[in-house]
Amino acid sequence: MEEYRIPKTMKAMTLTAYDHLEMAELPVPQPGPGEVLCRIRSVAICGSDPKMIHGGYKFANWPPYYPFVMGHEWAGEVVALGEGVDSWKVGDRVAGEAHHGCGDCDNCKRGHYTVCLNYGKDGHDGGLDTGHRHYGFYWQGANAEYNVYKAAVLHRIPDNVSFDAASMCDCAGVAMHGVELAGVTPGGTSVVIGPGAIGLNAMMECKALGSGRVIMIGRGAKLEKAREMGADICIDFEKEDPVARVLELTNGIGADEVMECSGAKDSPYKACQMVRKTGSVAIIATYHDGDVLIPANTVNFNEIHIVGSKANPNVSDKVLHFMSTGAIRAEELITHRFPLEEYEKAVDIFEHKKEGSVKVVINP
Ligand SMILES: [Zn+2]
Numbered sequence: 293m294e295e296y297r298i299p300k301t302m303k304a305m306t307l308t309a310y311d312h313l314e315m316a317e318l319p320v321p322q323p324g325p326g327e328v329l330c331r332i333r334s335v336a337i338c339g340s341d342p343k344m345i346h347g348g349y350k351f352a353n354w355p356p357y358y359p360f361v362m363g364h365e366w367a368g369e370v371v372a373l374g375e376g377v378d379s380w381k382v383g384d385r386v387a388g389e390a391h392h393g394c395g396d397c398d399n400c401k402r403g404h405y406t407v408c409l410n411y412g413k414d415g416h417d418g419g420l421d422t423g424h425r426h427y428g429f430y431w432q433g434a435n436a437e438y439n440v441y442k443a444a445v446l447h448r449i450p451d452n453v454s455f456d457a458a459s460m461c462d463c464a465g466v467a468m469h470g471v472e473l474a475g476v477t478p479g480g481t482s483v484v485i486g487p488g489a490i491g492l493n494a495m496m497e498c499k500a501l502g503s504g505r506v507i508m509i510g511r512g513a514k515l516e517k518a519r520e521m522g523a524d525i526c527i528d529f530e531k532e533d534p535v536a537r538v539l540e541l542t543n544g545i546g547a548d549e550v551m552e553c554s555g556a557k558d559s560p561y562k563a564c565q566m567v568r569k570t571g572s573v574a575i576i577a578t579y580h581d582g583d584v585l586i587p588a589n590t591v592n593f594n595e596i597h598i599v600g601s602k603a604n605p606n607v608s609d610k611v612l613h614f615m616s617t618g619a620i621r622a623e624e625l626i627t628h629r630f631p632l633e634e635y636e637k638a639v640d641i642f643e644h645k646k647e648g649s650v651k652v653v654i655n656p
């Protein structure tokens with residue numbers, strides 16, 4: 293095992309108050325039992341990051357304290373092992389998940405660890421530590437040179453996948469969980485609403501799982517990106533009615549499954565109108581101004597399966613495999629790269645969709 297010199301302190305980008313970011317020199321955290329220390333190589337900015345910076349998650353108590361290190365879509369290397377960790381060795385290339393369940397509650401036992409019933413009981417406030425972690429939201433994240441993780445959240449990066457691409461593991465996984473819950477009909481018609489990073493991943497995953505054709509619904513540069521990346525049919529909702537168009541393309545029957553990745557408030561309603569009788573709708577997006585309507589009568593009459601999809605449980609190895617085979621072309625989603633010092637600029641370009649940005653990656 294090669295020797296790796298770990299410094300005492302590290303650079304980290306911290307949130308010190310809403311809308312206030314500061315570079316800081318923090319102690320490098322020590323891995324406890326069952327944990328590993330990782331050198332962070334790539335962190336992708338997520339749609340939730342600017343929202344958290346602006347105080348949009350007060351209701352969820354994210355972040356739980358200041359100064360707080362955000363960042364949850366990351367890839368890097370294992371540099372030190374805590375007591376009892378034998379599944380990893382120093383030098384392993386890994387991508388991490390944001391959620392670590394307590395492992396003990398009913399939901400965790402059933403594999404649903406992103407909806408752990410002990411959410412937030414991580415001991416950071418001196419209370420009980422059940423082992424639950426939500427890195428970058430409720431526990432220190434990856435916008436730093438190093439961070440400590442529970443060994444179970446790590447996944448091996450295939451040799452031919454770069455750190456930058458592997459930092460899309462979380463985002464591709466969020467799409468994959470929804471795609472799995474909805475189910476892809478081999479040879480069928482899948483619709484993805486919202487061609488952002490998650491929607492583009494969902495599009496590639498539907499194809500990888502055997503969809504006959506993927507219809508993308510969106511507008512502007514992002515819809516163009518979907519076309520470039522292989523969408524079979526693109527519908528610009530500013531130019532035509534997406535429900536009428538999908539029905540027309542399917543002889544009035546409707547799509548086999550719809551992945552709602554847009555977060556637009558009328559999209560879940562439209563998704564239910566464009567899916568076939570007994571088809572599925574996955575709600576992968578979240579809605580910024582609170583709950584939105586679904587057409588309950590249509591859902592009833594047509595026996596539509598609606599599934600809510602939260603985060604990315606049990607899918608990381610699958611998406612890393614698809615990155616390795618080329619089925620998920622993660623590198624093509626990355627439009628910008630910045631060092632940690634330029635995080636604020638990177639967030640601005642990402643948040644305001646400047647310069648055709650899709651995914652922006654930080655290299656600490
Ligand atoms: Zn994310």
Ligand SMILES: [Zn+2]
Pocket residue numbers: 393394395396397398399400401405407408409410
């Ligand atoms: Zn749990």
